[in-house]
Amino acid sequence: MFPELNHLLNTTPDKAEQGKLTLLCDAKTDGSFLVHHFLSFYLKANCKVCFVALVQSFSHYGIVGQKLGVSLTAARERGQLVFLEALKTSVDIFFQPPVEPHPLQFLREASAGNLQPLFEFVREALKPEDGGEAKWRHPVLLVDDLSVLLSLGVGAVAVLDFIHYCRATVCTELKGNVVALVHDSGDSEDEENDLLLSGLSHQSHLILRAEGLATGFCRDVHGQVRGGGCSLRWQGSGMQAPVKTWRIPLAPL
Numbered sequence: 001m002f003p004e005l006n007h008l009l010n011t012t013p014d015k016a017e018q019g020k021l022t023l024l025c026d027a028k029t030d031g032s033f034l035v036h037h038f039l040s041f042y043l044k045a046n047c048k049v050c051f052v053a054l055v056q057s058f059s060h061y062g063i064v065g066q067k068l069g070v071s072l073t074a075a076r077e078r079g080q081l082v083f084l085e086a087l088k089t090s091v092d093i094f095f096q097p098p099v100e101p102h103p104l105q106f107l108r109e110a111s112a113g114n115l116q117p118l119f120e121f122v123r124e125a126l127k128p129e130d131g132g133e134a135k136w137r138h139p140v141l142l143v144d145d146l147s148v149l150l151s152l153g154v155g156a157v158a159v160l161d162f163i164h165y166c167r168a169t170v171c172t173e174l175k176g177n178v179v180a181l182v183h184d185s186g187d188s189e190d191e192e193n194d195l196l197l198s199g200l201s202h203q204s205h206l207i208l209r210a211e212g213l214a215t216g217f218c219r220d221v222h223g224q225v226r227g228g229g230c231s232l233r234w235q236g237s238g239m240q241a242p243v244k245t246w247r248i249p250l251a252p253l
Contacts, residue, residue: 002037009206013045018138019171020178021163023204024145025197027184031210035144036061038179040068043075047176048136050082050125052103052118054148058085080136082125086148106154113155115162123169126176138176141166145181146196156195160203167203184209 006012024034032055039061042049053061061083062072075081084103093107103121106114126139149159163180170176182200185193201207 002033005037006041013041016042016045016047016137016177018175018177020205021167021171021203022177022179022206022208023200024179024181024208024210025184026181026210027186029210031181031183032056032144034208034210035142035179035181036064036068039072039142040065040070042140042142042177043070043072043080046080046137048080048082048126048139049075050084050122050139050141052084052086052122052141052143054086054146055144057087058083084121107152113158115149115154115158119162119165119169122166126170126174128174139170139174140176141170141178141180143178143180145183146200147181147183147185147193150192150196156192156199159196160199163200163203 011017022038024031024038026032026034039049039051043065051061058072065072072081072083076083086104089102090104090107093102093104101117101120103118105117122141126141129135146159146163150156163178167178170178180200182197183193184197187193
């Protein structure tokens with residue numbers, strides 16, 4: 001984890017907030033370090049985590065997790081982590097058609113817009129255990145990253161609908177959290193990406209934006225983290241915190 005980031009957000013694994021949608025956005029830099037941060041943060045907070053990994057393999061996240069003090073393998077074995085490895089399971093879609101609906105079923109459909117099987121996977125993974133005392137704290141959905149869905153032909157509206165239902169289920173119904181990464185291509189002609197970013201920004205309680213330094217590469221500081229647009233927004237209050245820019249050392253993971 002990044003202690004500096006936790007300090008700026010005034011949070012620790014012992015007092016993690018609930019019912020929040022956090023949008024991670026990167027522009028001209030790699031914001032995946034934020035994904036690794038929140039994954040290790042919520043595992044250390046003893047939360048039930050459903051990780052929809054659309055970019056890297058389980059081993060990749062596992063190696064980085066070890067450096068941050070968590071074992072993804074152990075977390076998955078004890079039932080704390082439900083990991084959807086898209087790079088691996090997508091092969092089943094094309095060569096071994098499943099009998100039951102697959103979370104990535106949209107890859108086989110002519111119009112790649114039906115994300116309901118993916119939502120059902122998330123809901124099943126994070127549903128409360130029947131009977132007895134809850135084993136884990138509030139549930140968390142982590143997605144890395146939503147921009148991949150656009151590149152696979154899913155429309156921005158379908159992705160926004162998916163996040164809306166996830167937020168209603170995880171944040172509102174189960175009092176958990178949703179964290180999702182989206183790339184900002186910076187292309188004004190990319191209407192789908194602009195629509196996705198705009199829609200998610202309106203839904204989000206917190207936006208963390210990673211940007212490359214305007215002065216270029218530096219050996220000690222490789223980027224900056226900024227509260228993008230509205231760094232904190234309380235739903236329904238009409239209030240938002242002023243935009244702030246923080247520079248923190250981003251050591252290689």
